Amino acid sequence: MLSYDDAIARILAQISPSTPVSVPILQSLGHTLAEDIHTQSPLPPFDNSAMDGYAVVGADAGNASVETPVALALLDTIAAGGDVAVRVTPGHAAPIMTGAPMPAGADTVVPVEDTKRVGDGVWVLEGAAPGQFVRKAGEDAPAGTLVVEKGSAIRAAEVGMFAAAGRAAALVYRRPRVGVISTGDELAEPGAVLGAAQIYNSNSYAVAAQVLEAGAEVAVRVHARDTFSDLRAAFDACADCDVILTTGGVSVGEFDFVKAVVEERGSVEFWRVAIRPGKPFVFGRCGQALLFGLPGNPVSAMVTFELFVRPALRQLLGAANPMRKIETAVLTEDVAHETGRRDFQRAVVTESVDELRVRATGRQGSGMLRSMVLANALMIVPEEVAGVQSGDTISVIRLSS
Amino acid sequence: MLSYDDAIARILAQISPSTPVSVPILQSLGHTLAEDIHTQSPLPPFDNSAMDGYAVVGADAGNASVETPVALALLDTIAAGGDVAVRVTPGHAAPIMTGAPMPAGADTVVPVEDTKRVGDGVWVLEGAAPGQFVRKAGEDAPAGTLVVEKGSAIRAAEVGMFAAAGRAAALVYRRPRVGVISTGDELAEPGAVLGAAQIYNSNSYAVAAQVLEAGAEVAVRVHARDTFSDLRAAFDACADCDVILTTGGVSVGEFDFVKAVVEERGSVEFWRVAIRPGKPFVFGRCGQALLFGLPGNPVSAMVTFELFVRPALRQLLGAANPMRKIETAVLTEDVAHETGRRDFQRAVVTESVDELRVRATGRQGSGMLRSMVLANALMIVPEEVAGVQSGDTISVIRLSS
Incomplete structure (x- = not known):
């Protein structure tokens, strides 16, 4: 049987990031950037004041103090965004707002706090270092500076940087359109009254x-009963999807139609991986779409999604590393294990002062969704290990994103 | 001047989670649950098969082996979701699918892998423990079990659990509707050509x-020029918002209208906090809405959002802990600090084998958005500390969510 490492390597080897699309920058949040972003103008584009205060000739205010204030004559006020007709000459000061362009002649800003208005003039009460509180054009970044690199995860800071660089839109990898097909005659919709042999459809x-x-993006979400015609109709509904996920119908039973329909529409690349939970797992292609056939047990479906589908989607989204980080934690309880398959037990990781600690969430039955609710991690018990003891270290994957 | 600790305590003390609303369970993802969720039926609702195989009377198959196979006569197949008219008696076996209800008389399932079809019957080739591969009704959770608690963060596992418990909708704390008002005559929209004294509006x-x-939720996003009428119109546009955020216009300059308009419409609770960046920060109320006046410098706006607004929004959203975790990291470079204000420097935290390490992102100018792009954390330099050295430990807040 295929190992997990071989299975995920085979999946990822055939996935490239999806086609880049241009989106308004606020919508780019959470995507991966598909181009380099450069500044068009210098940042800032012109010399400007870092404070509300007075633009002066630096030499005028260098020796000012409360005891020996320097009196300067007032010029017109320079507002942020305003025209700058003012020219500052020695003995003069132009009131200036934060972000307003420095007027000709001035090279220094005296903050309001260091001054006092007296009659028609202003007194400088504190010595000013020449050039102080002036942000020079291009000091953050000259024009043409690479400010956000292709492949970056776009957070709020990147969105702000796109705007600061003058960009209204940015190129990102398109969100994959995913079709979710749940299967099984036994499934009732939440909210409905259960029939005699029914359970609620939680996988969908x-x-x-x-x-x-x-x-x-969830482009299609549909349930198929256990007939060829219903399952074919569900696949038809997913014709435009980049990825099709099915749950159930991939085991060895008489009503396990998924493999058969995938073989009609495309091809099964592999079936069964040496993991627990989730041995009956299908990877294939269906037309242009990637096809993941997940087991029907709720925990198996979620764990195989985490192990196989999430990395595939993250790679389609252009993520620099589609796999989650693997960390090491110290076991606080013994864990039994049957050798042969790699076991991904639902686990709770806690942070102690200088290490992570981990324990299983208790009963690990593959139908028990409650074990996923209690878990914040998967704990990896290797294929060849017969059991691990309290105090041993073990690999864990934390599930928060 | 108010300390950060006092300021955030005053803000959070007056915020309760927003009104609970009922949403379809898939839309509840990412919200906080505002009710306890109990199972309605037992989970599972009836005894069922954990495998594809044969439902048998346990005593029949206990001693089977390849050498001494047990031959059983076949009954009708029991499909998942199907009616169960079958009754299993000694010497008989009913083919059964995973999830299908156990038929009367049978207490054990022999998996397909342990059998061989021979003529009209089936041979059991491996001893079966009585009761094996049967999931008992209620074994995961009896009816009425609390399966997801009020206050839980809703992840995919919780969404699945809601469905498994039969719930089509769940009560969550409503997303706050936020109005974002940027101010300043100097701001041009990204994509436009910059005027002489203009910079791009990145804060919005x-x-x-x-x-x-x-x-x-961003309910309104609007820009106001530096006039009372424009700013009042922007506040009018936010009349339905739960939270109003402004950027700029909170300093001491002649064009800083925000405080004045807030005082017209509501009240300023405090202005200025002893932090860097972000000293000029306004918290108040405007009608029913909470009002946060953020500084106009791009980094100051983002940092004060992180320090004051995010906790407020998380508290409105019902999060169990609205504040981010504070961790400890070892400095890899010296950091200078002017005493008096708590400094939140943009920083890069890296994980080494057994500790976190941290360094500043370089120049910390409050206009330099690039420092936020480079940062994955804020590094907290306390008020009274004159500087910290390489090798010292320091508190950090990692910014990933």
């Missing part, structure tokens, strides 16, 4: 929520 | 993106 919601958490 | 975008990152 849990997996769709995982798609959204990964940053992709 | 950076702050709106921070609102979205915090999980709130």
Whole structure:
């Protein structure tokens, strides 16, 4: 049976970031940047005041103090964004607002706090270092500076930087359109009254929520009953999707139609991976779409999404590293393990002063969604290990994004 | 001047979580749950098979092996979701699918892998423990079990659990509606050609993106020129908002209208906090809305958002802890500090084997948005400290959510 490492390597090897699209910068938040962003103008574009105060000739105010104030004659006020007709000459001061352009002749700003208005003039009460409180044109970045690199994750700071560089739109990797198909005659919609042999359909919601958490778009969400015609109709509804996810119908039973329909429409690349939970997992192609057939057990569906689908979606989204970080934690309880498959147990990681600690969330039955609710991590028990003891270190994947 | 600790305490003391609203469960993702969720039916609702295989009377198959196979006569197949008319008696086996209800008389499931079809019957080739592969009704949770608690952050697992408990909708704290008002005659829209004394308006975008990152809704985003009438019109546009954010216009200059308009419409609770960057910061009320007047310098606006507005929005959203975690890191460079104000320097935190390390992002000018792009953390230099040296430990706030 394929190992997890081989399976995820085979999946990622065939995925490139999706087509870049131009979006208004506020909508680019959370995407990966698909171009380099350079400043067009210098930042700032002109010499300007860093304070509300007075633009002066530096030599005038250098020796001022409360005991020996320097009196200067007032010129017109320079507002931020205003025209600068003023020219400052020795013995004069132009009131200036933060961000307003420095007037000709002035090279220094005396902050309001260091002055006192007296009659038609102003007294400088504190010595000013020549050049103080002036932001020089281009001091943050000359024109043409690379300010955000292709491949960056776009957070609020990057959105702000795009705007500061004059960009109204930015090129990002398009969100993959994902189709979610749940299967199984036993599934009832939440809110409905359960029939005799029915359970509620949780996979459709849990997996769709995982798609959204990964940053992709749920384009289609549909349930198929256990017939070829219903499943084919569900696949038809996903014709425009980049990724199709199914839950259930990939085991060895008589009603496991998913593999058959995938083989009609495309190809199964592999089926079954040596992991627990989630051994019956299908990866394939369906037309242009990537196809992930997840097991029907709710925990298996969520864990295989986390292990296989999330990295694929993150790679489509252009993420620099599509895999989550693997950390090391100290076990606080013994964990039993049957050798042969890599086990991804639902676990709780806590931070102690100088290490992470981890324990399983208790019963690990693959139907028990509650173990996912209690978990903030998966704990990785390697294939060949018969069990691990309290005090051993173990690899963990924290699930918060 | 007010300390940061006093300022944030005063803000949070007057904020309660916003009104709970009922939303379809998939839309509840990312919200905080405003009710307890209990199972309605037991989970699972009926005894069912954990495997594809055969439902048998346990005593029949206990001693089977390849050498001594047990031959059983076949009954009708039990599909998941199907009616169960079958009754299993000794010497018989009913083919059963994963999730299908256990038929009367059977207490054990033999997986397909442990069997062989022979003629009209099936041979069991491996001893079965009585009761194996049967999931008992209620074994995950009896009816009425509390499965997700009020106050929980809703992730994909919680969405799945809501569905499994039969819930189509859940009660969550409503996203606050936020109005973002940027001010300043010097600001041009990204994409426009800059005038002589103009810079691009980055605050409106950076702050709106921070609102979205915090999980709130940008209901209004508008720019006001430096006139009373323009600013009043902008406040009018935010009449329905829960929170109003302004950028700029809170300093001591002649064109700093924000405080005046807030005092017309409501009240200023405090102005100026002993922090750097961001000293000129206004907190107040404007009708029903909370009002945060952020400084106009791009870095000061983003840092004061992070320090004051994000906790307020998270508290409105019902988050269990609205503040980010404070961690400790080891400095890798000396940091100078002017005593008197608490300094939140933009910093890069890296994870080494057993500690966090931190350095400043270089020049910390409050106009330099690039320092926010480079940063993944804020480094806290306390008020009374004159400087910190390489090797010292220091508090840091990591900015990823």
